[in-house]
Amino acid sequence: MRISLRIALAASAALLTLGVAQAQEKTLRIGTEGAYPPFNNLTSDGQLVGFDIDIAKALCDEMKVKCTFVAQDWDGIIPALQAGKFDAIVASMSITPERKEKVDFSNKYYNTPSALAVPKDSTLKGVTKEDLAGKSIGVATTTTHFNYASKTYTDSTVKGYPSSPEEQADLANGRLDAIEDDIVVLQQWLDSPDGACCKILGQPSPQPVEIFGPGAGIAVRKGETDLVNKLNSAIDAIRANGKYKEINDKYFKFDVFGAES
Template sequence: MIAQRSHPRLWLLLAGTVLTLLLSVTVHGDARAETPRPDAPTRGLTAPVVVPSFWNSERRLERPDAADLPKELRIVTSDDYPPFNFLSAEGVLTGFNVDLARAICAELQVACAIQAVAFDSLMEAIEQGRADAALAGLVATPGNRAGLDFSERYLGTPARFVARKGQAPADAVPETIASKRIAVVSRTAHEAYLRSFFNEAAIRPYPDLKSAQTALRNGDVDLLFGDGITLALWLNGADSAGCCVFAGGAFTESRFFGEGFAVAVKAGNDKLRHAIDYALQRIWEKGVYTDLYLRWFPIGFY
């Protein structure tokens, strides 16, 4: 069994299922851009960054008993998934997931041993007892749940619209972009979503993301729709040449875009899973999560 990572592969993994679904049923309801509350300050950025929250502040989780926790929490991740987990120029394992793992250990007051393994070996490391948890952009798919249990999600994988600077619509809803030309990668969950909720627009499928990005940059289309994380990294990188900005809010329909990232533990290890849930909520409440998000995602994807 191979674990699945939701970014950058999630929309490819979901595409077949979603396209089949669209052929067999009619999807009802409106396309809605969901924007979490803006709890984060701007921190000197040119535009406010909305930091997502997946925790109910009114829900009080019980602090885990230290006797139920290992003295050292062994966490595995991968090293090929920037900016989540990767090797720095100095060869040091770093990234958002790595910092979040350390924050979990600190909140639980246990030592932290973080090791990089091949992504396809993450589940095996947990199942064979060589690691207690995996924090590497894992998705709690039905297949993965056969051998693992998962914490509550700590990050979603929303979809976003991108437009050229100065040409972004005030809001990205079906009524306002019905006349727009929209680039999207063909045969993905993002194309399926557009054809379900934005079918009055001129949808332009492209064979890969780079082609779609080039079309937007060159003005061949008005908008690009795709994975928000991937697009945020593109906007913040040299390849975009500063051409474009996000338009509208985040689309978070889990049936199309998945449930998001979660921490994996061995199936049946409820004590550790509950402890990680507790730590994640406390990390959010203390503002540590916000600091990490702003550090690693200067262009937020929500």
């Protein structure tokens, strides 16, 4: 008796959630990481803030849909999108060929270069493979920076971290000789009291587009061409009407959009 009752309960719960999901079709659920300031960050009271969040809100206003945000660890963000936990990823995700096999992307909404940071008293002179031979470099895994570092700095120890704050902590601790990350993320950290230990060493050059991609785009499930088109026109619209510049200037001193494509 009890077992069949449970099954019945579970079935009705499943039906109920299905019904709710259908009722909420008009809202767009957006997944983001929340550990990548200034692009996306969870404040101490649990609010998601940052450039990605503001851009996403502006795009939602432009597309006239209601948006909700979901914070999700970076490692599992693509599987979570595929599992339907949210409908789009606005989390500074670089558009790369490997990711394109799993998800569809909008056009880029910004593009900033990769850079390396080192302790202020570091003796490192440059950012080439030879300069960093034998050193340990911290990078967040599942990022374009990680792919670049593990392909380029083959004579160094490349250590993978779950997200940027951990790699930054270990550079400050002295466990690492250098870290590689987005220059804007590094700069934000260096300007904070926690980053007082360290400085930017330089930007790797060239930064091949087949590794770094054309920039950060919005990822959606494969085949949702409709949503991609809507997002693309919304991006163009906020670029044109000044909304993008307004958000950009709130966070950065220069235009992070990069070259017009």
